[in-house]
Amino acid sequence: MRVSAKADYAVRAAAELAAAEEGPVKGERLAEAQDIPLQFLEHILLELKHVGIVRARRGAKGGYWLAKPANEITIADIVRAVEGPIAHVQSDPPEMIEYRGNAEHLKEVWIAVRANLRAVLEHVTLADLVSGEMPAVVEELAASPDAWAPR
Amino acid sequence: MRVSAKADYAVRAAAELAAAEEGPVKGERLAEAQDIPLQFLEHILLELKHVGIVRARRGAKGGYWLAKPANEITIADIVRAVEGPIAHVQSDPPEMIEYRGNAEHLKEVWIAVRANLRAVLEHVTLADLVSGEMPAVVEELAASPDAWAPR
DNA sequence: GACTTTCCTGACCTTTTTGGTCAGGAGCGC
């Protein structure tokens, strides 16, 4: 239940792209802006390109840019691109698992977990992230001091 | 963002313990009931014992039982015991991370993610799990057909 | 057309995690 460096990097790089008005941004600039190892970042950007989130051009004046408007790309899209499906259990989606005996209702718990993850990840767009104006769900969750407490 | 086999096993074994009225349950019985490799399960139960969720006695008539009433143990307790902290980013808790540039508000997103994970995991107890009567949060989330759809 | 720039790709690498197994020891009950 943790967020990998790769996913974190991917979102941060995408945020930079979302903020860049006009023209392609070099990988190197993204790497510097977010302090990400360049060569690792290039692999990540390639993955984002393969799933159609990002586009790129080589050569001088080349670089990366978003394939779609920033308000049409969610954090979930990016996380799925680099980490695969969200909230799988033992590499299977929760709805596919059959639990036995007294664990029968565990399925619903994992379903709820996934639903609540989606409730955040699928509603925050890159545009939201860059502007800092989060959807209501996030505002409410982040407003509680409890959410900021370690445990 | 996935649930490990270990966490899944741990919760299932704990559910069996919660359901077992009276007396210690042998590891072997738990392993059979939930189809978990016995030796692996023993290691898991040991971890649960170390954090005070489970108690055990050896010898004939020995076995495992819950250290506390089933309605005082949450899924979060168990997941933390075997997987460590929930929703860490790059092995750091979200509130400790400083984001730069256009990713500045990413922190709030991860905080919200964690909060929503907690909203489920910390509110479902073992008693809820075996009885099948989930807290309202889970009922509502699991009620939506959308929550059951892959993506 | 040569040269530079920047992306593209696959191979490789180390460390950690995951998901186990194995062998033996230690305590409990009879």
Add this chain to the structure above:
DNA sequence: GCGCTCCTGACCAAAAAGGTCAGGAAAGTC
């Protein structure tokens, strides 16, 4: 003392995490 069951550490193989390296291929510039 004997059998049962937990307890513990060592070990192991495969995968994932987090990168690095080397070279190739397109695009633009002179």
